[in-house]
Amino acid sequence: MKFLTTYLQHGEEIRYRARIHIFLFLQPAILLAIGFMCYCDEVKITHYLGLTLLFLGLVSLVQRVFVKVGSIYAVTNKRVIIKTGVISRRMVELVLAKCEGIQVVQSIAGRIFGYGSIVVTTGGATNCYYYVVKPYRFKKALNEQIALYRM
8 A cells, every 4th residue: 555655646546446356366275275185195196296286376376475465456536556566567557538448357256256357448458457356346436537537
């Protein structure tokens, strides 16, 4: 949050800040669970398979922790700010006047557990952001700010 508040322009206020859903960690958890079960088996082949799955699960978990910690999705009264990355940083600023389309994509699991992907288009650029908690709130906040900005 400190990064976001120091990055705001004069007179700019945060209207909505989206979070990343915990469902992001499902795939590494499954890999770790299957890897642990295979590792505990007494057959040598499944033992090595278990070690491999534990390694892949751990790498995936660390990568997703960095995604969760290093991502900021915010709507202000002047723009949309999206920052991803801890070590290498990718930052996208979308001026409200340039936002053309906002699309929310939710799978069945996303609808049940309350997460989805947001696709924002501006001109020829398309930006997609995954595992956003309550994506329709993000879309609503963005649409409200666009309407206020254009008045």
